[in-house]
Amino acid sequence: MNVRDFQTQLIHYAHSIGIDKIGFARATPFPDLKQRLLVQQQLGFASGFEEPDIEKRTEPELLLEHAQSIISIAIAYPSKMKDAPQSKRGARRGIFARASWGMDYHTVLREKLAQLEAFILIHVPDAKLKSMVDTGELSDRAVAERAGIGWSAKNCSIITPEFGSYVYLGEMLTTLPFEPSVPMEDECGDCRLCLDVCPTGALIEGGQLNAQRCIAFLTQTKTMIPQEFRAKIGNRIYGCDTCQTVCPKNKGKHTAHQQAFTPDPELVKPLLLPLVEHTNRTFKETYGHMSGAWRGKNPIQRNALIALVHFKEREAIPKFISILHEDPRPVMRGTAAWALGELESDEGTSALKLRLENEEDATVRSEIQLALTKGEN
Known part of the structure; x- marks a missing residue:
């Protein structure tokens, strides 16, 4: 041959x-x-x-x-995406990064x-x-x-x-000896837009990433997101596209011929409050075909709470209180406690004080105490 x-x-x-x-x-x-x-x-x-x-x-x-x-x-x-739904008060939406469309x-x-x-x-x-x-x-x-x-x-x-x-x-x-292709010249030049706009400074220098600070990584973790990053998550519920969307080499680049990756707007830009309601079964049925579902519903739902705070969505306060008192997952209770501290309300403060009397998880207790301290300042 x-x-x-x-x-x-x-x-x-x-x-x-x-x-x-x-x-x-x-x-x-x-x-x-x-x-x-x-x-x-x-x-x-x-x-x-x-x-x-x-x-x-x-x-x-x-x-x-x-x-x-x-x-x-x-x-x-x-x-x-075509026909992207708008996020509005009472119907706030998160966003999955393009790599999960x-x-x-x-x-x-x-x-x-x-x-x-x-x-x-x-x-x-x-x-x-x-x-x-x-x-x-x-x-x-x-x-x-x-x-x-x-x-x-x-x-x-x-x-x-x-x-x-x-x-x-x-x-x-x-094991076949194919003829190697010719590598391309680097065309980034002096441009450093991606480094300058990275929300968390995860891009240390050209080609070096501190994954521990990268929002794309943080949205996939299963633990509490560190305090310093929460306000920077925005409404991202999976991944981050910032370093791609600002790149001049991506300007005008859009290819829609791969039908498998055509996004369903309601799935890739979902309503946040309904997202929090999913069970393991309904989450898998709805999102299981997407790459962003690989870590299960827990990180996505935690991120949805952070996104609601980003929008200062006061209509979500009853949901935060319900999660704080009833959710069996410490990460969700801790994130809800933080959310109530950020949105500052009388009912939120009362819920935090009440929960503190019964909360046994040390991390959640710490979040409740921080949230109450914020309310006192």
Whole structure:
């Protein structure tokens, strides 16, 4: 088999099944990435969601014996939605980041990679392959950068000339010796808009992110969001798009051809108070197909309480009081206590004092005491 001819066939096939970009890279180690990951680890900047073994993240042959090439794919997602509902008093809405619009991208990209694998094995039955999307060991961005999909930007995204940074990435390790693509030149230049506008200062410098401060990370945690970040969450209930929306390279970039990612406005910009009412079952039925549902309802509902405070939604005070007294989850009770302190009302203060007499969780007690102190100032 002529590998070069087959590579051309594979590229045509990839485009025919809806893959927007495909590139090829050598499966050699990633020494620069290894150093960056070690620094991230030493500084405590990692999110904890990554593969903890840095060797596996930077040594492809540890994942697939005799690996020679890595195929990188990118699929574009939309940056705009039609008929976005308006948030208004008594009907406040949160927002899921664009990376959670439509079908869970893990499902879509895994399906595309499975189709690529099948195509390869028809032509090269003895090929060894290993695919991954996001949760795999390799760094999707490092592979995409090497494979010429785009350049690694200061906001820690891959930016493509065609779609900006609004792309999902996946890759496949293979024992086939494909011709490597040419990496792109970095086009960020002197621009530092993403660094300057990051709400929490999570972007330390170009290409370095302190995930512990990143709103996208914070909205996915299951514990209390630290006090210093709560006011910065805004109405985000999953993820954060700020460093993408301010990027000049994303200006005018909107692709709607991937039907799987067409957003349902009522789901990606949901009413906050009804969102808090979901049970595990109804949340899964409603949002389970979206990538933003992967951590379950608890973080989303906690974020919804913070968003209601962002809007100074006093109509939500009875709901905060109900959660404070009745919700079995300490994080929800603690967040409700903070919310009542922020909105300051006589009924809220009375509820906080009453709950303090019976609250056994130390973190919730601390939140109640802080909220009462705020009311006294």
